[in-house]
Amino acid sequence: MQPVLTDLIPALPEIFLAVAALLLLMLGVFSGKNGTRLVSGLALVALVVTAVLLFRQEGYDVAFSGLFITDSFAVFSKLLILLGTGLSLIIAQNFIAREDMDRFEYPVLMVLATVGMMMMVSANDLLSLYVGLELQSLSLYVIAAFRRDSAKSTEAGLKYFVLGALSSGMLLYGISMIYGFAGTTNFITIAQVLQAGPASLGVIVGLVFVAAGLAFKISAVPFHMWTPDVYEGAPTPVSAFFAVAPKVAAICLFIRVLEGPFGSLLPQWRQVIEFCAVASMLVGSLAAIRQTNIKRLMAYSSIANIGYALVGVAAGTADGVQAVLIYMAIYLVMTVGTFAIIIGMRQKGKAVEEIADLAGLSKTSPMLALALAVFMFSMAGVPPAAGFFGKLLVFMAAWKAGLYPLSIIMALTSGISLYYYLKVCKVSWFDDVKEPLDRPAAGLSWVVTATALVVFPVALVIGTPVLNGAAAAAASLFH
Amino acid sequence: MILPALAFYLFAAVLVLSGMLVITARNPVHSVLFLILAFFNAAGLFVLIGAEFVAMILVIVYVGAVAVLFLFVVMMLDINFQELRKGFLRYLPAGLAVGAALLAELGLVISGWVYAGPADSVRAAPTPESVGNAQALGDLLYTQYAYVFEASGLVLLVAMIGAIVLTLRSRKGTRRQVIADQVSRRRDDVVAVVKVRTGEGV
Numbered sequence: 308m309q310p311v312l313t314d315l316i317p318a319l320p321e322i323f324l325a326v327a328a329l330l331l332l333m334l335g336v337f338s339g340k341n342g343t344r345l346v347s348g349l350a351l352v353a354l355v356v357t358a359v360l361l362f363r364q365e366g367y368d369v370a371f372s373g374l375f376i377t378d379s380f381a382v383f384s385k386l387l388i389l390l391g392t393g394l395s396l397i398i399a400q401n402f403i404a405r406e407d408m409d410r411f412e413y414p415v416l417m418v419l420a421t422v423g424m425m426m427m428v429s430a431n432d433l434l435s436l437y438v439g440l441e442l443q444s445l446s447l448y449v450i451a452a453f454r455r456d457s458a459k460s461t462e463a464g465l466k467y468f469v470l471g472a473l474s475s476g477m478l479l480y481g482i483s484m485i486y487g488f489a490g491t492t493n494f495i496t497i498a499q500v501l502q503a504g505p506a507s508l509g510v511i512v513g514l515v516f517v518a519a520g521l522a523f524k525i526s527a528v529p530f531h532m533w534t535p536d537v538y539e540g541a542p543t544p545v546s547a548f549f550a551v552a553p554k555v556a557a558i559c560l561f562i563r564v565l566e567g568p569f570g571s572l573l574p575q576w577r578q579v580i581e582f583c584a585v586a587s588m589l590v591g592s593l594a595a596i597r598q599t600n601i602k603r604l605m606a607y608s609s610i611a612n613i614g615y616a617l618v619g620v621a622a623g624t625a626d627g628v629q630a631v632l633i634y635m636a637i638y639l640v641m642t643v644g645t646f647a648i649i650i651g652m653r654q655k656g657k658a659v660e661e662i663a664d665l666a667g668l669s670k671t672s673p674m675l676a677l678a679l680a681v682f683m684f685s686m687a688g689v690p691p692a693a694g695f696f697g698k699l700l701v702f703m704a705a706w707k708a709g710l711y712p713l714s715i716i717m718a719l720t721s722g723i724s725l726y727y728y729l730k731v732c733k734v735s736w737f738d739d740v741k742e743p744l745d746r747p748a749a750g751l752s753w754v755v756t757a758t759a760l761v762v763f764p765v766a767l768v769i770g771t772p773v774l775n776g777a778a779a780a781a782a783s784l785f786h
Numbered sequence: 787m788i789l790p791a792l793a794f795y796l797f798a799a800v801l802v803l804s805g806m807l808v809i810t811a812r813n814p815v816h817s818v819l820f821l822i823l824a825f826f827n828a829a830g831l832f833v834l835i836g837a838e839f840v841a842m843i844l845v846i847v848y849v850g851a852v853a854v855l856f857l858f859v860v861m862m863l864d865i866n867f868q869e870l871r872k873g874f875l876r877y878l879p880a881g882l883a884v885g886a887a888l889l890a891e892l893g894l895v896i897s898g899w900v901y902a903g904p905a906d907s908v909r910a911a912p913t914p915e916s917v918g919n920a921q922a923l924g925d926l927l928y929t930q931y932a933y934v935f936e937a938s939g940l941v942l943l944v945a946m947i948g949a950i951v952l953t954l955r956s957r958k959g960t961r962r963q964v965i966a967d968q969v970s971r972r973r974d975d976v977v978a979v980v981k982v983r984t985g986e987g988v
Contacts, residue, residue, distance in 0.1 A: 371933035448949035
């Protein structure tokens with residue numbers, strides 16, 4: 308089949324963003340030393356235009372001889388990804404200028420990673436899944452090591468690269484098993500093959516390997532070892548980016564693979580997902596208690612959050628998928644907000660990242676302390692912050708699907724996590740000031756204010772359209 | 787039909803022989819050269835079974851890039867190969883055991899293939915009848931899989947950007963060629979005619 312113009316229209320947002328990345332690269336090369344700000348600004352514009360192009364997409368379409376799919380699910384997840392990338396780009400502005408990372412490749416690589424993520428959630432074939440994933444991962448490896456003169460950043464990049472390569476190997480092995488036993492790599496055909504008769508053992512083994520490879524990318528336990536080290540070592544805006552956009556993309560890809568072609572194998576993969584969910588929730592909330600570095604704390608918090616999201620995936624219903632999408636949307640907003648505060652943590656111009664450095668924040672900048680409290684309460688799932696509703700939706704979906712033990716573990720670990728989130732609040736509100744933090748840059752304050760307002764109370768007001776969008780997205784997977 | 791058989795045995799014999807010589811040659815440069823010979827003969831075998839595309843790729847990629855890279859490494863690095871070879875006899879039993887295991891596995895695979903009755907009949911035809919396999923691959927790659935092909939191009943671009951970002955630095959004191967400076971030099975600025983008297987120096 309010849310690729311024709313009609314193939315290009317469903318992939319228009321991706322094509323636009325890829326071309327924009329190439330143009331930005333050229334612009335960066337020729338604009339000399341002070342090009343970073345310009346390229347970053349234009350990258351933001353490109354992301355916004357891509358989002359507008361996405362809004363205009365409707366319905367279900369398959370292009371490029373079945374390699375690419377677009378449906379409401381893809382559109383919803385891509386909008387989340389673009390939001391995550393855009394916000395991470397804004398909060399990085401000041402930091403990259405101050406910390407010797409002022410090179411125009413930073414925004415370009417972020418845009419290319421975003422193209423990869425969008426390809427991931429639109430994958431309709433194991434081949435396009437893998438290529439999208441690699442495009443994303445390769446860009447992320449580079450920006451993890453972007454501060455090449457810092458040993459920690461280089462180490463983070465190398466660790467991420469080696470473990471990422473290992474996970475890609477597992478993924479490819481699984482893909483080859485599935486191809487060998489199902490006879491195709493196309494998702495729609497795989498679904499037909501699996502519905503036609505009982506699945507062979509080879510497909511199930513392959514599926515387990517694919518799930519393990521993807522679990523690496525979302526850092527679900529037992530594939531989470533890299534997360535704390537990479538989050539700690541990578542420059543803070545990079546950690547912020549890692550915590551949001553790739554997580555959303557990988558979990559959406561996870562959902563697309565499990566609910567799409569392997570929907571009929573639900574009893575088989577549910578055990579794997581349940582194990583990962585329970586282990587992630589336990590490790591995430593127990594290991595976070597002892598952390599003193601706030602970036603490591605956020606890493607364990609993200610592991611726990613992925614555990615909660617996996618509970619929704621394990622439900623295997625449209626309700627579960629809708630709950631996960633809402634959960635990830637809320638997670639994205641509150642994580643970006645928290646990281647914006649962390650990026651702003653400077654004492655006399657020097658970046659600090661210990662929890663103890665937050666002491667007395669309420670006296671030096673009460674608004675920032677208030678925002679931090681909002682984020683922490685939301686992460687812990689205390690009503691009426693948005694985080695509570697995300698957890699509630701996931702809990703209800705799992706309960707309805709009959710996963711009672713899983714839902715109970717979720718509620719319990721959520722209670723444990725309350726301890727360390729509240730510890731951060733306690734330090735910032737009730738401890739005495741040792742060394743006051745500097746006033747954060749204007750862009751950061753703007754992002755902190757906006758995200759804090761979204762978490763509480765705006766989410767309660769705009770909740771319904773987002774809920775409906777997520778419901779439509781989930782329904783498009785189960786048509 | 788004697789000619790293809792003759793060619794097969796020629797290529798195969800030279801391949802096995804040069805493979806042996808790769809690991810027994812004393813001079814590492816000779817090893818690499820024998821490796822190149824082995825690649826060429828393997829490419830010849832591929833041509834014999836009608837896979838000319840794979841044969842060309844083998845020559846271009848393995849001989850053109852990988853082997854030359856090996857040669858560079860061997861010549862650039864100061865490795866004492868005699869030192870490396872010291873434990874040869876000591877490790878010989880372990881090496882032979884690994885080789886025997888591999889051979890047994892190969893035997894199992896081949897016998898599995900031979901005794902699996904329908905495998906041969908359901909095997910997809912490796913090449914379409916009317917077109918050469920380079921053209922057949924190209925037809926697939928640039929039409930059905932164009933999306934993945936272009937995306938792989940983007941992946942390679944990212945790899946290139948990454949390599950440059952992580953390694954390119956502007957060092958102090960590097961001398962670059964500035965053509966404008968060279969062209970604008972005048973003879974009067976740089977050349978002076980000095981009369982030197984014998985025995986006095988400049």
